[in-house]
Amino acid sequence: MLTKVYGSAVFGVEATTITIEVNMDKGIGYHLVGLPDNAIKESSYRIAAALKNNGFAMPGKKITINMAPADLRKEGSAYDLTLAVGILAASNQIKTDQVEQYVIMGELSLDGSLQPVKGALPIAIKAREEGFKGFFLPIQNVKEAAIVDGLDVFGVTNLRQVVDFFEGKDGVEPTKIDIQSEFYEMRDAHDADFSEVKGQEGIKRCMEIAAAGGHNIILIGPPGSGKTMLAKRLPSILPPMTLREALETTKIHSVAGKLKEAGLMTQRPFRSPHHTVSNVALVGGGSYPQPGEISMAHNGVLFLDELPEFKRDVLEVMRQPLEDREVTISRAKFTITYPSSFMLVASMNPSPGGYFNDPDAPVASSPAEMQRYLNKISGPLLDRIDIHIEVTPVPFEKLSSMQNAETSSDVRTRVTKAREIQGERFASCTGIHYNAQMGTKHLREFCRLDEGSLVLLKSAMERLNLSARAYDRILKVSRTIADLDGSASVLSSHIAEAIQYRSLDRDGWLG
Structure with a gap:
């Protein structure tokens, strides 16, 4: 007897439906074809034990299973439940003709219980697109899959529940989630708040500008000055995520398997990889390609603490994703593209000892040591960072002050208003949503300067020995400052403020 059941494979962030054809014939044997990997080949042992421990039997016949399309490599243990249901249906241990109306995925334990799988959300989206009636998957993944409306999503804990459903017995019910209410209820909840940062008003202003324009930013300062504390609170002032x-x-x-029984993500991600991270872990890839840290930070913040300690080749692989807002991973037989539109926040000490031109510092570094340390960061990478700001230690008077600081909610209101202005400005521009994404053409159109501003900018570049690459960055940042002020044009005061956010372009830093 021939039976078809359906599973799904995830490539990149999209799913492809896999047809599992199970054929029973005279003889003895178990033949699995269709480019399965080792985890799938080993499934026969898990399936046999699970069937026996749940009152079923592995048929003593010749079992041939084909995973179509046969030229597409199948990976992982998530097909255990699909194969088990197919074997039961083909051997008439399940008497039903409904299995072909459902997508079935899950990893089996030997007792028939189910382990979570990766990629439940894209699988559910694909199942709805292709007109399937429902989707069976482990209970741990049910919240993320239930996001998809128009599809019955069944979270099950063991093989027996699936069999009972197809035999018409009462039991498992589809999971329903009110996405709208859950999303809008949780999206403004943040664990950290800007009001917890004492002092550093100038740096807070700088972070507000970065958030308003989507600008990449680097913080330079000695240990204990608050760089990491400020960076961790940046997501709390970014505009709330849209649905x-x-x-x-x-x-x-979901594809990376990081949701852990959570449903829809309502807050912007904050990723902070250690400086020992490999280039594959950062941008994604591997034998079985997975999204890297820059894709996990999509629509959020990627924080690189102690930037000069990262390997140079690791930092260099970020250059193209920073420009294109996506990363493409190519292999001999396929190409996968992951989105990677994130805000880069980096921090660093100004020298190996951590202190810069401070005669009272406990660890002193020579000018040559400082220059060598700073030169670990390449010019092309710095070219993609709009704002460089020096962070100074907070004095005792500010640390001990009981005065209430401005909350993240207050700052986020101004940031959101500035983003709305940019949304209207770039409504007709494809692929541009905020100021940091502007090119030369848009700078000429939206950042026209009056005579006084041009004179100021020219004087600053000559006196501070600013590099040519600083010119565009200053214009972009000044446009954001103008948006925060509600100004239609860029004024000399906006240019003056933007100039001070180019510390590393000044003579004595990186040349």
């Missing part, structure tokens, strides 16, 4: 952004972000984390 579309939340679905995009959830899909990536």
